[in-house]
Amino acid sequence: MATATVAAAPAVRTGKQPGIRPSGWVGFLFIAPNLLGVVAFTLIPLISVVVLAFTDWNLVSGLGGITFTGVDNFVAIARDPGFWHAIALTLAYVAVSVPLTVILGLGLGIALNRPLPAVPYCGRSSSSRTS
């Protein structure tokens, strides 16, 4: 009986070639949990934003309430003082915070890149001491 199962096993293996096949719907089942999230919360919103940008829609009116208005939205944006105010604030925010973050980060990085009192226990400085 034991010999029979041993003999049967290789036959099955060569016949159906079990193991991981590189393609097929089973693979999609494995990534389905993550793919579902990506499609629902990234891909669909990403595409719908491009479409909705050319429409007038207030959400409450439902999907039937979507009316295409061409480039009206973009014309309105160009004339919207609130938009330009927001752009100015954002540019100020970026122009001040980004360089300062980089400069302070560089200063801190250089300050840390040397033998410090506690370094025999951490990484590079200990190896540079021994070399």
Place this chain on the structure above:
Amino acid sequence: MNVVAIGMTWLMLMNPKAGLVNQVLDVFGIQPAWFASSHWALPALIVMAIWGGVGYCSLIYLSALQDAPRQLYEAADIDGASAWAKFRVITWPSLLPTTIFLMVTLIIGASQGFGLIALITAGGPGDATTTISYYMYQTGFQFYRFGYASAIGLVTFVGVLVLTLLTWRAQRGRALNG
């Protein structure tokens, strides 16, 4: 670090009456009302954003510094170069790709900054901290003008893309070995 943790910490630090920041500033006789003042709300948010980003930057810089070309420093030492000259001629150029990476990611992140603003000021006082992402959020989810908000999003995307490309352009051919 989580924006909520950063926000709550700085909200306490910048409390106009009991906060540490104003206790110290009291020595100089100034007491900004930070988030209640339309002049100081945006600077306060910028301070928070900087504080939240510096740690990450220094970590990336530290790892880049440990990759810096040793033989160049040695040559500079032999030539008797000053510390500033070594920084300007060796350190800064060899860090340029790192700097550009940090600049690009920070510009993208800061242009979309939303968490801190939603948590701390909600765009206010008035519209003093209504940056583009918060304006888009207001338009879409408070005034329910989804089409208009989507158009703002699209314009913002193009704007950030242009900013990123400009940053990228600025460094071309200036790196030490590129």
